[in-house]
Amino acid sequence: MFERLREDINSVFHRDPAARNTFEVLTNYPGLHALLFHRFSHWLWNLGLKWLARTISTLARWLTGIEIHPGATIGRRFFIDHGMGVVIGETTVVGDDVTLYQGVTLGGTSWNKGKRHPTIGNGVVVGAGAKILGPFEVGEGAKIGSNSVVTKEVPAGATVVGIPGRAIVKKKPAEDEARRKEMEKRMGFDAYGVTEEMPDPVARSVRALLDHMHAVDDRIENMCQALRKVNSEYQNGELPPLHDEDFDCVREEGEDKPPKR
Numbered sequence: 001m002f003e004r005l006r007e008d009i010n011s012v013f014h015r016d017p018a019a020r021n022t023f024e025v026l027t028n029y030p031g032l033h034a035l036l037f038h039r040f041s042h043w044l045w046n047l048g049l050k051w052l053a054r055t056i057s058t059l060a061r062w063l064t065g066i067e068i069h070p071g072a073t074i075g076r077r078f079f080i081d082h083g084m085g086v087v088i089g090e091t092t093v094v095g096d097d098v099t100l101y102q103g104v105t106l107g108g109t110s111w112n113k114g115k116r117h118p119t120i121g122n123g124v125v126v127g128a129g130a131k132i133l134g135p136f137e138v139g140e141g142a143k144i145g146s147n148s149v150v151t152k153e154v155p156a157g158a159t160v161v162g163i164p165g166r167a168i169v170k171k172k173p174a175e176d177e178a179r180r181k182e183m184e185k186r187m188g189f190d191a192y193g194v195t196e197e198m199p200d201p202v203a204r205s206v207r208a209l210l211d212h213m214h215a216v217d218d219r220i221e222n223m224c225q226a227l228r229k230v231n232s233e234y235q236n237g238e239l240p241p242l243h244d245e246d247f248d249c250v251r252e253e254g255e256d257k258p259p260k261r
């Protein structure tokens with residue numbers, strides 16, 4: 001039991017840079033208080049002492065502003081930062097190393113008995129004010145943006161924002177962009193001047209092909225180098241050039257042709 005308590009306290013240090021020492025954490029973190037009350041009320045709930053369990057949970061809500069139903073299953077190293085306004089429903093299952101901020105609801109959308117609340121995977125972070133509603137899974141390591149409303153399953157590792165919650169595609173780092181430009185230069189054409197932000201699916205496919213060709217190109221270059229080491233006579237021939245005209249079919253009508261290279 002003390003091992004669990006130590007873990008719960010340490011998780012505050014790991015996830016809140018403002019935490020200074022154990023005494024401060026034990027006395028000033030309502031998220032930790034709510035969790036300790038919940039561990040007790042959940043134990044009573046499982047013993048069948050339902051009324052007592054609910055009453056302890058209500059007392060915890062008075063004291064912390066956090067409502068965790070005693071039936072909810074909460075994993076290890078759970079951390080609720082700030083906490084006020086958090087509601088966790090009866091059939092919620094929360095994995096290990098999960099972080100919630102104030103105002104989060106892990107709730108249901110129906111009055112049916114049975115599983116009606118979400119299952120939150122290990123390592124998930126749920127931003128302030130987010131609502132996750134329904135009996136679906138939020139995959140491991142997912143991030144839910146503050147104030148999002150999520151009503152559908154979230155894949156592992158995804159970042160979901162907005163109302164309704166949608167997974168965001170992170171912009172590729174600048175070095176990916178530079179690598180693509182380099183490949184385009186070597187091939188002798190530019191991929192219609194598209195940028196990553198453009199939603200055109202054809203342009204995106206072309207960029208994905210460029211990424212793939214870059215990887216293949218690197219691999220062939222390494223193989224050629226290895227062959228030259230084995231046989232110094234070995235020559236690698238020139239690749240056939242690519243021409244702009246070959247790509248004209250996907251240009252918009254009336255769009256200027258690029259200058260001939």
Ligand SMILES: CC(C)(COP(=O)(O)OP(=O)(O)OC[C@H]1O[C@@H](n2cnc3c(N)ncnc32)[C@H](O)[C@@H]1OP(=O)(O)O)[C@@H](O)C(=O)NCCC(=O)NCCS
Nearest residue numbers: 082101126127128143144145146147148159160161162168
């Ligand atoms: C969702 C979240 C985890 C994303 O963080 P991230 O992976 O670093 O992503 P970024 O900040 O690079 O944002 C990526 C895109 O999503 C948008 N976005 C981020 N959070 C958003 C939110 N809550 N709602 C709507 N859009 C959001 C950004 O504007 C950005 O859009 P752009 O690509 O058009 O510029 C983070 O923004 C978040 O909401 N964390 C919760 C923090 C919190 O609640 N803190 C409370 C402390 S008291």
